[in-house]
Amino acid sequence: MQVKQLKTITSTVQKKKNKRISLIVQSGTLKSFFPNSKINRNKELSLKWRGILKPTPLSQEYLIELIYRRNKGVDIFVKEPKPLLLYKDEKTLPHVYSTEKQKLCLYFPNFKEWDVSQLYVDSLIPWTSEWLMHYEIWLSTGKWLGGGKHPEKEEKDKPNVKE
Secondary structure (H helix, E strand, O other), X not given: OOHHHHHHHHHHHHHHHOOOOOHHHHHHHHHHHOOOOEEEEEOOOEEEEEEEEOOOOOOOOEEEEEEEEOOOEEEEEEXXXXXXXXXXXXXXXXXXEEOOOOEEOOOOXXXXXXXXXXXXXXXXXXXXXXHHHHHHHHHXXXXXXXXXXXXXXXXXXXXOOOO
């Protein structure tokens, strides 16, 4: 195979890799994985998903809200229980953008771990379940074992990812 052909194939794959998955596909996939969830979609501009996650068989159930707004990114919130319990004398939840809003920090945007070419059910939803599991461990031990880079104060109110 010639180098020029290989570059063309690589370029095509990269373009497809970075292509935004339509919100109708995202909502259909979410509904197929979580048939009892609620989805509101405004064309290709925004999507709000509310569904129940239970990270382990011994865990409680959590009502999760995912909000995607085109050009503003995606945010994930724990809606219930509210407020989430805190470990002993702690004043804030670990690894969140906002304790009050219960807005989760699931990835570090500068590392480009998530983008709009990924299905929510293959990325953000499992990451949310993993965050909840680590939250439950933290609630018992006071140690955050979920790893990750914690957002700095000035980054806390920025959207998680932009297109």
